[in-house]
Amino acid sequence: MSEHPTTGERPVGIDELLERVRRDLDRVTPEEARDTAAAGGLLVDIRYAALRERDGLIPGALVVERNELEWRLDPQGSHRAAEAVGHDLRVVVVCNEGYASSLAAVSLRQLGLRHATDLVGGFQAWKAAGLPVAAGPPVTAGPPAAG
Structure with missing residues (x-):
């Protein structure tokens, strides 16, 4: 692969990028995710509508479309969800x-x-672990919090 003409960096593929970013994440199992939510953490479902409709929802998870995620969860943002508390x-x-x-x-x-x-493993791992799944309309991020 050739280097980027401006930065001189070698481009990486998605597999290498995932490997790199996951080094800094303390990724959680479905049970750990459940416990995080129970302790006041926030589960955020970024799946698109067709998958949520087909497979169901994690009860209590906040649904935020991927293209809105940063705007809705930035605690300092003017378009943040009320759940983005800090x-x-x-x-x-x-x-x-x-x-x-x-x-x-x-x-x-x-x-x-x-x-x-x-x-x-995402939602599919949650479901395979036998954790609760609900059908019905999702809990979506409401209007932005007053800033």
């Missing part, structure tokens, strides 16, 4: 199988959410 919030990002959530968690860490991580 940089110390424990956040577990959940995607379908645990890939996109790793990249999303790193993005949240770059915003200062130092305890952001993701669920190993």
